[in-house]
Each structure stands twice: as structure tokens, then as C-alpha cells.
Amino acid sequence: MSKPFNMELFLAGVLTGSQATRQRHLRQAKAIYAAIAERWQRETPWSWQRKHVAWFLNHRLNKSKETTRYYYLLTARLLARRLEKPWKF
Template sequence: MNITLLIAAAIPGSKSTIHNHVQRGERIATAIQQRYQISTPHQWQAKHLRWFLEVQTAGMSHASRYDYWRTCRALASVLGKWPAWENHLRGNWNIHAAKQRGGRPAKLANRVTVP
């Protein structure tokens, strides 16, 4: 499965936003494929994304870890797994340092069938 198709279906926004999410999504897919030999996102489980967020982003800045969490959230959403995986993907990476309580809810795609 092409990660670009999933991300494009999941992320509303500008071309640069989508491009950045696609790059992060490809890095996530590559890391999961190398570690678990799982080649398609439809086979992923919450533990795979949690492993990526815990291990692969450990040396990154808080803002970068938050960006990767947002990409994981979008992937889980487009796969139709977000409500079930939300609690498993909580960690110190999912709260942006500058974010205060409140604000508008995240724009996530509804489950989209990708050819």
C-alpha cells in the first residue's frame, strides 16, 4: 500500500502540510517494515506505532515528536482504528509544548476507501 495515498486521504490542508506528513509517514512505514517485516499499513497494530513513537523519536525535539504523533494519528484515523488506538498512543509526544487547553478539534478524515 502506498503511504502517500493514505496520507493524502487523511490530511486536509496545503500541499506543504501534506508533503511533510507524507515524508514522516514514509519514515514510519520504513522503520516498521525493517523492525517487524510488515509491509502494509493495514497490517499495523497500535503497538507498532507506539514502538515507533517511543523508540525512533526518542532523540528528537518535542515539536518533532508531536509532528510524528500527528502523522500517526492521521494514519490510524484513515485506517479506521483511531478510536480504538487513541489510548495506546498517548505519551509525552502528543501534547504540543505551546498548546493550551481548549481549541478546535483536530481535522481527521473519516474512513476512506483507498483503491
């Protein structure tokens, strides 16, 4: 059995802002991770492709408020920056 992925450690280098902002990004990144792991069995963000994150933003948040979608978009951009990927959403 493998260790669970530590999202807090993964994002530590790119998280900035207030404590509330950092906690929101962590909570949302964990939700993105859980949805992608369930749907595509991707164990770490290093194995993600742009389509996985785009799927989450388009299909899992399709009934969410615009502000919620915006905050998840910010978290997705933070994940892309951490992965050093040129993803645009």
C-alpha cells in the first residue's frame, strides 16, 4: 500500500497570500486531486494532463456559481505553475 499524496507539501513552494487563501487553495486542490484520482486513477499530479484538470473545471463545476468556478480556476492555475506546465484554461 502506498502513502497518500501530500498536496500541502506539493504546493508549498507556490502558495502565497493570507492563511485563509492558502487553506482555500489546499482544500480545492485536494478536491481536484480526489476527483481526478477517482475518474482516471492518476495517483499524483505529476501524471495529470491538461484534459484532466479541464474536465474537472468543465464537468464537475458545471452547476456551481461563477465565483466558485473562478476560485477553482485560480487553484488550477496554481497547480499548473507548480507542475511547470503552460496550461491555459
